[in-house]
Amino acid sequence: MATTLEQRLDRLETRLALQDLTSDYCLGFDKRDMGRFLAIWWPDAVWEIGPPFGDFIGHEGVVHAVEDILWPAWKDSTHYTTNLRVTPVSLDVIAGICDVYCIGNSIEGQAQSVAATYTDRFERRDGVWKIARRKVTMQHFSPLTGITLSAPQ
Template identity: 55%
Template structure:
């Protein structure tokens, strides 16, 4: 291989890793948008069909697309009338060209169903992500909840 071909190969690898890193970070954003906007198809699109979502206590673990559907539609969305996730501190570490570990911290405010009481949640998401057929999705998400507290007397209202 010539020096020019080797240089091009190295540059293509670096470009692939940059594009992959952004695609992986976008998974965290799509999670937030899909969940908060109650767009289930958007939310489901970030998960492989053989995924595991370990939400942890008090919720448990959910497997595959059927488990994701159960968690979102029958457990989480019914508990909150609205939610607002913010993800930050994203890191990505590659285990190879098609596998990586991603971590982000998340703050979420939600209003309990039928009430004016809000909850604030702080958590860390640790993801195993895989690229299959050129697409990055979450294979496993482990959630560590740091706090899950009510914020009494603080209704979420539109600015007036």
């Protein structure tokens, strides 16, 4: 338990940094901003998306997953993360878990709904927090039959 003011401040700064990483994942992906998206990962990170997409290692794997598999499959998407809980493992390692809901249109125009849980290992290296490992556990990945997602007219 943090007792000094400096320790308490570090805990608050850490929590805010982890919330930013979680948000930048969603914003980077949905706004198709690879710079923002890639900045949240350590160069040796592991992204376990699992079936049907696979697992990806390092920046090269993350870029491949996004640019060659995911963005080509999604015409547009909006991710929402919630319920972020963090548990210290050590001074520079935090275990995290949050839920995600994503809604969007496939490249064919089919509305899709996805719900999943992200289980994370955040690591602080040289004073900077990033994701070292993210495991995606999907609850559903379903077409929204008969629904058209479009901007207001």
